[in-house]
Amino acid sequence: MKQYECLVPGCQWHTQADDPAEIVRRAADHLRSVHAEAEVRPEMIDRIKQRIHAAQAAQ
Numbered sequence: 001m002k003q004y005e006c007l008v009p010g011c012q013w014h015t016q017a018d019d020p021a022e023i024v025r026r027a028a029d030h031l032r033s034v035h036a037e038a039e040v041r042p043e044m045i046d047r048i049k050q051r052i053h054a055a056q057a058a059q
């Protein structure tokens with residue numbers, strides 16, 4: 001299981017999924033809908049990927 005916390009400072013949004021591609025998809029949707037990011041650019045995708053990490057078991 002992988003985990004990701006939103007890269008926007010102060011945002012508490014996070015998600016977990018087995019597939020990193022699914023996390024990237026959800027994170028892109030989140031940026032568009034919550035942070036009004038009209039276009040999620042490739043460099044933003046790279047930043048999202050860099051922030052994906054293994055989920056802690058005890059959560």
Ligand SMILES: [Zn+2]
Pocket residue numbers: 006007008011012013030034035
């Ligand atoms: Zn956010």
